[in-house]
Amino acid sequence: MNKLTNWLKEPAALAAVAGVAAAAVVLSVAELIGAFFTARATPVLALGSTFIDFTPLWMKNFAVETFGTNDKAALFVGMGLTIFLLACVLGVVAYRQWALGVAGVLFMGAVIVASVVTRAGVQPLDAVPTVLGTVAGLVVLRLLVAPLWRLKTWPEAPAGAGAEEPGRPASSRRRFFAAAGITVVGAGIAATGGRLLSAARSNVAKAREALQLPVPMRAAAAVPAGVQSPVAGVTPWLTPSGDFYRIDTALSVPEIKAEDWELRVHGLVDQELRLSFQDLLDADLIESHVTLTCVSNPVGGNLAGNAKWLGLPIREVLKRARPQSGADMVLSTSIDGFSASTPLEVLQDDRDAMLAIGMNGEPLPLEHGYPVRMVVPGLYGFVSATKWVVDLEVTRFADSKAYWTQRGWSERGPIKTMARVEVPKSFAKVPAGRVAIGGTAWAQTRGITKVEVQIDNNPWAEAVLSSEASLITWRQWSFDWDAAPGPHYIKVRATDGTGEVQTDQRADPVPDGASGWQSVMVTVE
Numbered sequence: 001m002n003k004l005t006n007w008l009k010e011p012a013a014l015a016a017v018a019g020v021a022a023a024a025v026v027l028s029v030a031e032l033i034g035a036f037f038t039a040r041a042t043p044v045l046a047l048g049s050t051f052i053d054f055t056p057l058w059m060k061n062f063a064v065e066t067f068g069t070n071d072k073a074a075l076f077v078g079m080g081l082t083i084f085l086l087a088c089v090l091g092v093v094a095y096r097q098w099a100l101g102v103a104g105v106l107f108m109g110a111v112i113v114a115s116v117v118t119r120a121g122v123q124p125l126d127a128v129p130t131v132l133g134t135v136a137g138l139v140v141l142r143l144l145v146a147p148l149w150r151l152k153t154w155p156e157a158p159a160g161a162g163a164e165e166p167g168r169p170a171s172s173r174r175r176f177f178a179a180a181g182i183t184v185v186g187a188g189i190a191a192t193g194g195r196l197l198s199a200a201r202s203n204v205a206k207a208r209e210a211l212q213l214p215v216p217m218r219a220a221a222a223v224p225a226g227v228q229s230p231v232a233g234v235t236p237w238l239t240p241s242g243d244f245y246r247i248d249t250a251l252s253v254p255e256i257k258a259e260d261w262e263l264r265v266h267g268l269v270d271q272e273l274r275l276s277f278q279d280l281l282d283a284d285l286i287e288s289h290v291t292l293t294c295v296s297n298p299v300g301g302n303l304a305g306n307a308k309w310l311g312l313p314i315r316e317v318l319k320r321a322r323p324q325s326g327a328d329m330v331l332s333t334s335i336d337g338f339s340a341s342t343p344l345e346v347l348q349d350d351r352d353a354m355l356a357i358g359m360n361g362e363p364l365p366l367e368h369g370y371p372v373r374m375v376v377p378g379l380y381g382f383v384s385a386t387k388w389v390v391d392l393e394v395t396r397f398a399d400s401k402a403y404w405t406q407r408g409w410s411e412r413g414p415i416k417t418m419a420r421v422e423v424p425k426s427f428a429k430v431p432a433g434r435v436a437i438g439g440t441a442w443a444q445t446r447g448i449t450k451v452e453v454q455i456d457n458n459p460w461a462e463a464v465l466s467s468e469a470s471l472i473t474w475r476q477w478s479f480d481w482d483a484a485p486g487p488h489y490i491k492v493r494a495t496d497g498t499g500e501v502q503t504d505q506r507a508d509p510v511p512d513g514a515s516g517w518q519s520v521m522v523t524v525e
């Protein structure tokens with residue numbers, strides 16, 4: 001502690017504090033002014049998004065596997081630490097050699113501006129908040145560092161002497177900390193104000209709540225009784241929207257007003273189209289239960305969800321656009337630049353791929369793609385489920401690559417057959433006797449016809465299947481186990497509607513989805 005206080009007395013250490021205060025000013029001023037610009041134009045969001053875009057395959061996979069749907073929080077923490085350290089270094093540099101410090105700050109400002117203006121849907125003018133923030137940061141850095149130069153020239157108190165002589169350094173330090181403290185608190189208030197202002201200025205959330213969804217021309221097929229596994233603790237068959245997994249590259253959820261939304265359909269088509277939200281409301285909509293699955297879902301993972309979607313079959317849109325011969329893919333792009341490559345025939349067949357506007361009887365939640373997203377039964381989300389979709393280009397796999405394909409993932413993504421154990425949990429302790437095992441299995445568009453359970457090395461035994469709603473929704477199962485004390489392994493595997501047994505071949509999520517049998521260790525007491 002003593003060492004720390006001594007070290008903090010070093011002018012260079014104080015310069016690091018000045019650097020942090022200046023960085024706080026850069027970010028908060030940009031945040032406050034940014035409230036009047038595109039949300040994605042503020043430094044933190046732009047830097048984070050750029051970082052995500054440059055994230056290599058292994059790191060994305062590591063992040064999702066380690067942090068799951070908290071990957072964004074983890075990114076912010078990592079960014080915060082990096083910015084903090086850089087600010088310390090820049091503060092010290094500025095103290096030792098002011099011109100070099102200024103160059104460093106300007107360089108960082110330029111990096112942020114570059115990352116802001118290269119975001120999709122961002123205009124050059126959106127650089128203004130960062131530029132003003134950088135200027136303000138430089139001014140604050142100068143104001144905080146200048147007194148430290150004077151501090152350096154004052155003599156230190158001789159060792160053993162009582163009060164510091166001649167007393168001025170101590171009070172100058174106090175004044176320095178007061179100034180730095182006020183700066184940081186002021187920055188915090190400005191940043192919070194900016195956030196609140198942004199939230200108040202965007203009324204998309206309110207407009208969403210007021211939106212009345214039309215009655216579908218074709219209602220969803222009735223869900224048969226008994227789709228839910230009887231085992232307590234198994235996932236609900238219908239995933240409430242609030243519990244639905246969320247995976248995307250969007251650090252701030254895009255806010256699109258329904259009346260501003262437009263979908264451009266172009267490329268290898270005879271008839272280019274532009275669809276408005278009103279066009280969708282006026283069209284013959286359908287409703288259908290579809291289970292979405294993320295390609296990053298590890299064996300036994302929970303990046304899958306089942307909801308009732310309302311939308312317009314993409315087939316109908318394509319019919320009007322009339323794809324040309326030679327086209328084999330539709331590249332769908334979101335307002336924030338994400339894109340997915342979906343085989344053209346999948347969007348034309350009778351599986352009811354749709355431009356969805358409703359989820360579980362309500363307008364799409366903002367984070368699930370409001371006002372319009374794609375939902376394509378049978379394909380992983382990264383090649384099909386574009387949220388905030390604004391552009392459909394009919395093209396060819398040979399000519400265009402989607403967002404994740406450019407980063408090393410597959411260009412196609414049919415969903416692999418998967419069964420998972422949900423009860424009991426991995427490493428659970430359960431009492432001996434009758435133990436209920438239960439879980440969920442999926443093989444969208446093929447359906448699940450059998451689930452088998454293996455205890456330790458015993459023969460595989462058939463589980464009881466819950467009712468099947470459709471081939472494009474998941475299917476639950478249960479299994480009664482007479483458990484003897486000791487450690488045991490529960491394995492599970494599914495058979496799909498084509499008769500194919502889920503492979504035991506272990507594969508990582510990269511590049512086209514995980515495979516293998518889940519094995520759950522439990523202790524019976």
Ligand SMILES: Nc1nc2c(c(=O)[nH]1)N[C@H]1C(S)=C(S)[C@@H](COP(=O)(O)O)O[C@H]1N2
Pocket residue numbers: 244245246247248249250292293294295305334335336338367368369380381382384385386387388
């Ligand atoms: N605009 C946009 N849409 C996107 C993504 C994205 O990053 N951006 N991710 C896709 C992926 S990888 C998946 S698994 C699904 C997830 O949809 P959900 O968040 O509604 O569950 O959205 C897809 N649509």
Ligand SMILES: [Mo]
Pocket residue numbers: 247293294295296380381382
């Ligand atoms: Mo995904």
